[in-house]
Amino acid sequence: xxxxxxxxxxxxxxxxxxxxxxxxxxxxxxxxxxxxxxxxxxxxxxxxxxxxxxxxxxxxxxxxxxxxxxxxxxxxxxxxxxxxxxxxxxxxxxxxxxxxxxxxxxxxxxxxxxxxxxxxxxxxxxxxxxxxxxxxxxxxxxxxxxxxxxxxxxxxxxxxxxxxxxxxxxxxxxxxxxxxxxxxxxxxxxxxxxxxxxxxxxxxxxxxxxxxxxxxxxxxxxxxxxxxxxxxxxxxxxxxxxxxxxxxxxxxxxxxxxxxxxxxxxxxxxxxxxxxxxxxxxxxxxxxxxxxxxxxxxxxxxxxxxxxxxxxxxxxxxxxxxxxxxxxxxxxxxxxxxxxxxxxxxxxxxxxxxxxxxxxxxx
Numbered sequence: 452x453x454x455x456x457x458x459x460x461x462x463x464x465x466x467x468x469x470x471x472x473x474x475x476x477x478x479x480x481x482x483x484x485x486x487x488x489x490x491x492x493x494x495x496x497x498x499x500x501x502x503x504x505x506x507x508x509x510x511x512x513x514x515x516x517x518x519x520x521x522x523x524x525x526x527x528x529x530x531x532x533x534x535x536x537x538x539x540x541x542x543x544x545x546x547x548x549x550x551x552x553x554x555x556x557x558x559x560x561x562x563x564x565x566x567x568x569x570x571x572x573x574x575x576x577x578x579x580x581x582x583x584x585x586x587x588x589x590x591x592x593x594x595x596x597x598x599x600x601x602x603x604x605x606x607x608x609x610x611x612x613x614x615x616x617x618x619x620x621x622x623x624x625x626x627x628x629x630x631x632x633x634x635x636x637x638x639x640x641x642x643x644x645x646x647x648x649x650x651x652x653x654x655x656x657x658x659x660x661x662x663x664x665x666x667x668x669x670x671x672x673x674x675x676x677x678x679x680x681x682x683x684x685x686x687x688x689x690x691x692x693x694x695x696x697x698x699x700x701x702x703x704x705x706x707x708x709x710x711x712x713x714x715x716x717x718x719x720x721x722x723x724x725x726x727x728x729x730x731x732x733x734x735x736x737x738x739x740x741x742x743x744x745x746x747x748x749x750x751x752x753x754x755x756x757x758x759x760x761x762x763x764x765x766x767x768x769x770x771x772x773x774x775x776x777x778x779x780x781x782x783x784x785x786x787x788x789x790x791x792x793x794x795x796x797x798x799x800x801x802x803x804x805x806x807x808x809x810x811x812x813x814x
Contacts, residue, residue: 454701455701455702455705455707456744456756458701458702458813459696459707459709459742459744459756460742460756460762461812462696462709462809462812462813463709463711463742463762463763464762464763465804465808465812466777466784466786466802466804467711467740467763467772467775467786467788467802468786468802469763469764469765469766469772469790470766471802472788472790472800472801472802473800473801473802474798474799474800475502475534475537475787475798475799475800475801476488476502476504476528476537476798476799477796477798478506478796478797478798479506479508480508480509480796481792481794481796482509482794482795482796483509483794483795483796484507484508484509484795484796485507485508485509485796485797486505486506486507486789486796486797486798487504487505487506487507487526487789487797487798487799488504488505488773488774488787488788488789488797488798488799489504489505489556489557489558489630489774489789490502490503490504490505490557490558490559490560490774490776491503491558491559491560491632491633491692491776491778491787492560492776492778492785492787493560493561493562493568493778494778494780495562496566498531498533499529499530499531500529500530500531500533500534500537500778500785501527501528501529501530501560501606502527502528502529502530502537502787502799503525503526503527503558503559503560503570504525504526504528504558504799505522505524505525505526505555505556505557505558506523506524506526507521507522507523508521508523509521521554522545522553522554522555522556522574522575523544523545523554523555524542524543524544524545524555525542525543525544525545525555525558525572526539526541526542526543527539527540527541527542527560527570527606527609528540529606533782534785534801534803540606540607541606541607541609543555543572543609543611545574547611548574548611548614549611549614550574550576550577550578551576551577551578551594552574552575552576552577553574553575553576553577553592553593553594554574554575555572555573555574556573556574556575556596556629556630557573557629557630557631557632557645557646557774558570558571558572558573558631559571559631559632559633559643560633561633566604567602567603567604568602568603568604568605568606568609569600569601569602569633570600570601570602570603570609571598571599571600571617571631571633571643572598572599572600572601572614572631573596573597573598573599573628573629573630573631573645574596574597574599574629575593575594575595575596575629576594576595576596576597577594578594579594579595579596579597579619580594580595581595581623581626581650582621582623585623585650588650588651589650595619595626595627596627596628596629596648597616597617597618597619597620597628597629598617598618598619598628598629598631598643598645599614599615599616599617600614600615600616600617601613601614601615602615617631617643617669618643618645618660618669618672620647620672620674622674623649623650624647624649624650624674625647625648625649625656625658625674626647626648626649626650627647627648627649627650627652628645628646628647628658629645629646629648630645630646630689630691630774631643631644631645632644632645632690632691632692632693632776634692634693636693636695636708636748637695637706637748638748640661640662640748641661641662642659642660642661642662642693642750643659643660643662643669644657644658644659644676644690644693645657645658645659646658646689646690647674652718652735653686653718654679654686654687655679655686655687655688655689656674656675656676656677656678656679656688656689657676657677657678657688657689657690657712658672658673658674658675658676659672659673659676659750660672660673673750676750676751676753677690677710677712677743677753679714680714680741680755680758682758682759682760683714683715683716683732683733683739683741683757683759683760683761684712684714684715684716684733684741684757684761685716686714686715686716686717686718686733686734687713687714687715687718687733687735687738688712688713688714688741689712689713689714689738690710690711690712691711691712691713691773691774691775691776692709692710692711692775692776692777693708693709693710693711693745693750694708694709694711694777694779695707695708695748696708696709696813697779697809697813699809699810699813700810700812700813700814701813701814702813705746706746706747706748707744707745707746708744708745708746708748709742709743709744709745709777710742710743710744710745710753711740711741711742711775711776711777712740712741712742712743713733713738713739713740713741713773713774714733714738714739714740714741714757714761715732715733715734715735715737715738715739716732716733716734717732717733717734717735718734718735719734719735720732720734720737721734730760731761731764731769731770733761733770733771736771737769737770737771737791738771738772738773739761739763739764739770739771739772739773740757740761740762740763740764740772740773740775740788741755741756741757741761741762741763742755742756742757742762742763743755743756743757744756763775763788765790765791765792767790767791767792767793768791768792768793768794768795768796769791769795770791771789771790771791771797772788772789772790772791773788773789773797774788774789775787775788776788782805782806783803783804783805783806783808783809784803784804784809785801785802785803786801786802786803786804787799787800787801788800
């Protein structure tokens with residue numbers, strides 16, 4: 452690992468600090484299968500912080516969504532005291548969404564150049580189906596994921612009546628499209644990145660679409676942007692955030708962006724040999740945190756730092772640590788993510804680095 456990679460890893464570990472993380476939005480029940488997260492934090496011009504995410508109650512999609520209230524609610528919280536407290540100010544239930552939505556998944560808030568707020572939302576829709584030759588592989592009671600957009604002048608005006616389709620896929624290799632996150636590069640280029648799954652749910656990978664100016668339209672998706680790895684992330688590589696590093700200290704003359712992603716070795720928890728080294732392996736819904744980086748604003752330059760092992764592991768529960776999101780403000784940098792607890796619930800947690808701490812880490 453190069454000296455720059457070591458510095459990036461050290462910085463990321465200080466930012467996504469599993470031991471210093473504080474719960475900011477708890478789950479509806481402190482038990483396995485209950486989550487809040489899969490969204491992001493943005494800052495309005497007046498300094499108000501907004502967090503989007505989805506509540507998930509216990510349910511098992513392998514046997515159909517009727518066994519639990521999975522992906523039941525999209526919620527938006529605000530903080531007017533710089534992250535010391537958050538209050539729910541807006542909510543959209545899956546029952547309110549059109550198109551037979553079975554489950555709400557990842558979301559992303561974005562303030563565009565006009566000052567309007569955009570909410571990208573992924574959901575599982577019963578009306579979406581598999582290609583004719585694969586229809587028998589779609590489990591009863593389930594659907595196919597796609598991504599929509601709600602655009603408004605304010606958070607409270609984000610209503611389902613304004614929803615617009617953004618991206619879906621009929622290619623069996625990438626047919627499930629979900630977990631969007633927005634990235635505006637220092638170059639001014641804007642991207643919507645998202646996770647894909649094949650029809651058989653054997654893996655997850657990351658794709659992106661570049662935006663055409665202020666239009667709703669995006670360019671043709673780049674489906675094979677960041678594929679699963681070869682070791683601990685051989686089954687899953689789901690990007691969750693790209694963050695342009697400050698150009699200070701050792702990065703003064705470099706343009707580097709951190710790429711956070713979730714990974715795992717399988718879709719199911721694997722039995723380990725009782726005489727082998729025991730370690731978290733990551734599996735569906737209990738992913739572990741990985742790190743990569745991008746140079747000079749080019750997404751295709753992405754390189755893994757977490758080649759052999761994950762970097763972010765919760766000290767509790769299943770070790771799950773996922774959906775990292777980073778926001779830089781004038782006071783410092785916020786990191787939020789879902790973190791497994793002793794109960795195996797996954798609330799949203801947060802850590803903050805001040806500008807002074809950032810300078811010291813990059814000196």
